[in-house]
Amino acid sequence: MPLDNTPLMLLEGYGWLPARRREAPDGVARTRVLGRRATGLCGPDAARFLYDEDHVLRHGALPGLVQSTLFGHGPVHTLDGADHRVRKAMFLSLMTTAGIADLRRRTAAAWDEAAAGWAAGGEPVVLLDEAARVLGRAVSAWAGVPLSPDEADELAGDCVAMVDGFATPGPRHWRARRARARQEARMTRLLEDVRRGARHAPGGSALAAVARHADAHGERLDPHLAAVELLNVIRPTVAVCWFVAYAAHALHRRPEHRARLRSGDEDFAEAFAHEVRRFYPFAPFVGGRAARDLTWRGHEIPEGTLVLLDLWGQNHDPDLWPEPYAFRPERFLGRAIDPFELVPQGGGDPRTGHRCPGEDITVTLLRELAVRLARLDYDLPPQDLGISLRRVPARPASGVVISDVRPGATSRLLGVRASRGPS
Numbered sequence: 001m002p003l004d005n006t007p008l009m010l011l012e013g014y015g016w017l018p019a020r021r022r023e024a025p026d027g028v029a030r031t032r033v034l035g036r037r038a039t040g041l042c043g044p045d046a047a048r049f050l051y052d053e054d055h056v057l058r059h060g061a062l063p064g065l066v067q068s069t070l071f072g073h074g075p076v077h078t079l080d081g082a083d084h085r086v087r088k089a090m091f092l093s094l095m096t097t098a099g100i101a102d103l104r105r106r107t108a109a110a111w112d113e114a115a116a117g118w119a120a121g122g123e124p125v126v127l128l129d130e131a132a133r134v135l136g137r138a139v140s141a142w143a144g145v146p147l148s149p150d151e152a153d154e155l156a157g158d159c160v161a162m163v164d165g166f167a168t169p170g171p172r173h174w175r176a177r178r179a180r181a182r183q184e185a186r187m188t189r190l191l192e193d194v195r196r197g198a199r200h201a202p203g204g205s206a207l208a209a210v211a212r213h214a215d216a217h218g219e220r221l222d223p224h225l226a227a228v229e230l231l232n233v234i235r236p237t238v239a240v241c242w243f244v245a246y247a248a249h250a251l252h253r254r255p256e257h258r259a260r261l262r263s264g265d266e267d268f269a270e271a272f273a274h275e276v277r278r279f280y281p282f283a284p285f286v287g288g289r290a291a292r293d294l295t296w297r298g299h300e301i302p303e304g305t306l307v308l309l310d311l312w313g314q315n316h317d318p319d320l321w322p323e324p325y326a327f328r329p330e331r332f333l334g335r336a337i338d339p340f341e342l343v344p345q346g347g348g349d350p351r352t353g354h355r356c357p358g359e360d361i362t363v364t365l366l367r368e369l370a371v372r373l374a375r376l377d378y379d380l381p382p383q384d385l386g387i388s389l390r391r392v393p394a395r396p397a398s399g400v401v402i403s404d405v406r407p408g409a410t411s412r413l414l415g416v417r418a419s420r421g422p423s
């Protein structure tokens with residue numbers, strides 16, 4: 001039985017699971033993490049295997065470290081069977097075409113207001129943090145959560161902290177716990193107010209959805225759990241700021257993409273968003289526990305083993321993505337994407353499995369903001385843009401500092417606000 005790999009996993013970050021797979025003759029990693037036996041897989045067939053609930057269950061698989069920071073305790077991520085499908089349907093009910101278009105409009109307006117401030121202020125700004133504030137203001141209003149601009153900014157900062165601290169036992173972890181405790185308390189109070197009629201939850205909002213949601217047994221979520229799930233809409237939407245920072249990194253390294261984004265080529269903008277999600281590191285792997293004794297390509301996986309899918313490895317597998325370490329949005333032009341192939345937000349069908357329900361929101365907002373970013377003129381002062389793959393979640397070290405921000409030629413011509421209407 002191999003020694004527990006947890007310290008190595010924390011040390012090696014995104015490279016840990018690919019390295020364990022490379023060490024194995026057939027690419028199937030056999031290891032131990034968090035005191036448990038673990039098997040690491042990669043590839044579309046492995047994703048199909050893992051996303052089959054007959055094989056892999058989530059209850060009892062998610063470490064406390066991750067629940068106390070990233071997701072909260074008792075979230076949809078940890079449910080199986082009917083409990084999961086009923087809770088998941090609540091998230092998916094928010095993902096309507098009109099709802100996403102509304103969030104996109106709000107995000108674009110918040111970005112334009114912020115960008116005018118960067119231009120007028122004349123000071124350098126950290127794009128990752130600014131994008132978090134833009135997204136925080138937009139998504140809190142969209143979700144029906146009444147906050148002052150300062151409160152929305154505090155929420156955005158706390159959401160960034162929750163994401164930043166989920167995979168480290170150090171100070172970032174404790175910052176994440178404090179951020180979560182603060183926002184769970186705020187959202188719990190809000191939900192209690194809504195339930196006793198002291199606050200109105202706008203129809204169709206995330207606030208109304210979690211306040212009214214009944215679980216598989218017809219019971220409402222207790223206010224604290226409802227707050228956890230409300231944050232599971234808001235926090236990951238704010239986390240799109242990571243992809244905005246990565247988009248700026250990509251435009252810096254590959255400036256030739258700027259003109260095509262500026263031109264309003266919608267297909268290219270979508271391909272660019274997919275390539276940012278594929279190319280740059282975010283979630284390293286997902287996993288659950290073997291529901292029973294399993295066999296994968298001749299490998300025995302005893303019941304209870306953690307089964308991990310190497311998302312980072314799969315998004316850089318040369319058999320799926322020729323020249324995987326080249327940033328090439330064109331690879332996504334004129335091509336359908338198989339549900340088990342591109343997996344930055346998990347794989348399979350979000351209605352029946354654990355695939356991220358927020359993928360349409362992510363791609364829509366990333367497209368919108370990448371185009372707006374490309375239409376700004378700005379400088380990048382000297383800074384550390386390095387992205388360490390040992391740090392989870394990775395990020396450009398500086399957060400991408402931009403200075404001397406001016407509306408770009410195209411945005412002046414089109415008027416940024418009118419550059420793309422809602423779909």
Ligand code: HEM
Pocket residue numbers: 076077078088091232233234236237239240241243282283286287344345346347353354355356357358359361362
């Ligand atoms: C920054 C962009 C995002 C990334 C990188 C991301 C990534 C992921 C990943 C890797 C999973 C786990 C899939 C699995 O366990 O198999 C997931 C699940 C989830 N995501 Fe996202 N996500 C993002 C944005 C969003 C957004 C915008 C929302 C909601 C508005 C959202 C809500 C959720 C929820 C509720 C789950 C749990 C699904 C379940 O267990 O059934 N995410 N996400």
